[in-house]
Amino acid sequence: MPRTDVAGTFYRHARVGLRELTGSNGGGRWGPPGGFEVLYLGRPEHSIVIEAHRHLVEASEGMRPELVGPRDLIMVEVDVTNVVDLRTAEAQRAVDLSTEVLHSAARDPEAYAECQQLGRAAHQLEAHGILAPAAGGLGGETLALFPAHLPINEHPSVLGVRTWASLPPDPRRMRLAEGTQSG
Numbered sequence: 001m002p003r004t005d006v007a008g009t010f011y012r013h014a015r016v017g018l019r020e021l022t023g024s025n026g027g028g029r030w031g032p033p034g035g036f037e038v039l040y041l042g043r044p045e046h047s048i049v050i051e052a053h054r055h056l057v058e059a060s061e062g063m064r065p066e067l068v069g070p071r072d073l074i075m076v077e078v079d080v081t082n083v084v085d086l087r088t089a090e091a092q093r094a095v096d097l098s099t100e101v102l103h104s105a106a107r108d109p110e111a112y113a114e115c116q117q118l119g120r121a122a123h124q125l126e127a128h129g130i131l132a133p134a135a136g137g138l139g140g141e142t143l144a145l146f147p148a149h150l151p152i153n154e155h156p157s158v159l160g161v162r163t164w165a166s167l168p169p170d171p172r173r174m175r176l177a178e179g180t181q182s183g
Contacts, residue, residue, distance in 0.1 A: 023146070029144070030119035046171040068167040070165055082128040
């Protein structure tokens with residue numbers, strides 16, 4: 001698995017007041033339910049807005065953006081080593097993950113199973129995390145950190161918090177509207 005170091009500002013959205021940078025073992029794209037903790041971050045900011053729409057609206061039948069309550073956007077400083085780097089097509093081929101799997105719908109059981117298998121292998125090999133293209137597209141990146149393997153000096157730190165009174169507009173829909181107007 002190709003490795004890299006990652007530094008810079010990442011983001012996450014969370015319930016208002018939940019500002020701790022802890023992972024969850026509840027299951028996600030890169031960690032199986034009950035397996036090991038994963039802390040999900042992303043960049044740039046628009047990719048977090050997309051993920052909020054994917055997980056809070058699209059993954060729940062009948063949900064609408066205006067029904068989502070306030071959320072905190074947490075800005076995080078990251079400086080980690082030993083991260084599995086899946087950003088290139090070559091790296092994705094090397095671990096046998098297709099673009100369709102990486103960009104699948106939130107909570108797609110088949111796609112998640114493939115990603116979780118890679119997550120288990122990376123965790124077992126004591127990688128500090130996985131850096132992959134954001135599932136929502138538009139050039140974002142997802143950083144899935146494995147807190148159990150992070151040395152203390154590599155733990156991310158909160159730079160600031162901004163509260164969304166309501167869910168910001170979905171950048172994917174804005175992009176579609178721009179394409180329709182110019183086409």
